[in-house]
Amino acid sequence: DTAVSQTPKYLVTQMGNDKSIKCEQNLGHDTMYWYKQDSKKFLKIMFSYNNKELIINETVPNRFSPKSPDKAHLNLHINSLELGDSAVYFCASSSVSGNTIYFGEGSWLTVV
Amino acid sequence: GESVGLHLPTLSVQEGDNSIINCAYSNSASDYFIWYKQESGKGPQFIIDIRSNMDKRQGQRVTVLLNKTVKHLSLQIAATQPGDSAVYFCAHAMSSNTGKLIFGQGTTLQVKP
Numbered sequence: 001d002t003a004v005s006q007t008p009k010y011l012v013t014q015m016g017n018d019k020s021i022k023c024e025q026n027l028g029h030d031t032m033y034w035y036k037q038d039s040k041k042f043l044k045i046m047f048s049y050n051n052k053e054l055i056i057n058e059t060v061p062n063r064f065s066p067k068s069p070d071k072a073h074l075n076l077h078i079n080s081l082e083l084g085d086s087a088v089y090f091c092a093s094s095s096v097s098g099n100t101i102y103f104g105e106g107s108w109l110t111v112v
Numbered sequence: 113g114e115s116v117g118l119h120l121p122t123l124s125v126q127e128g129d130n131s132i133i134n135c136a137y138s139n140s141a142s143d144y145f146i147w148y149k150q151e152s153g154k155g156p157q158f159i160i161d162i163r164s165n166m167d168k169r170q171g172q173r174v175t176v177l178l179n180k181t182v183k184h185l186s187l188q189i190a191a192t193q194p195g196d197s198a199v200y201f202c203a204h205a206m207s208s209n210t211g212k213l214i215f216g217q218g219t220t221l222q223v224k225p
Contacts, residue, residue: 090156
């Protein structure tokens with residue numbers, strides 16, 4: 001029943017590793033997003049995809065690469081993880097870019 | 113640059129009272145505003161939104177007020193309940209890039225029984 005679901009919920013990994021977070025939405029939306037929430041709870045957009053096409057790419061290190069195999073999925077792959085990557089990553093979706101954005105439950109990434 | 117901010121990091125209210133959470137934004141070109149509620153360990157949950165052609169919009173127990181003159185947004189929660197305890201975020205999207213929400217820092221609402 002979960003509208004926007006992401007896995008894993010928690011991820012603890014060592015510096016230098018490569019990891020992926022997966023996201024799926026069953027709302028029939030055509031736009032998906034990745035947002036990052038830092039330790040001070042500040043939320044900022046990272047990427048946005050519309051029908052598998054990248055439409056927003058904020059100033060994010062190249063180590064972060066989103067991939068959208070279809071419009072219901074948007075995965076986030078992170079290479080060479082750094083301590084500063086520790087954060088909560090939220091996947092989200094909307095029906096048309098700019099309409100109400102619905103968020104997933106978040107993936108807590110801790111880099112040690 | 114553009115920003116969205118909230119006046120108070122924490123707001124403490126008595127159960128049953130009304131809560132008012134404020135937010136200021138800097139970009140007069142903003143045309144879409146939205147409030148989210150985030151409970152501990154969960155993702156932001158949509159509460160209510162408003163477009164710049166409106167001053168006020170009401171939902172169930174919540175009202176959003178928009179004052180474009182002073183670039184101020186507020187969320188009013190009537191008869192605050194313990195379940196309203198959470199962090200509340202305001203955000204806006206630009207008409208030139210409506211898929212990109214700009215978030216404020218968040219206000220933690222604490223409801224005292």
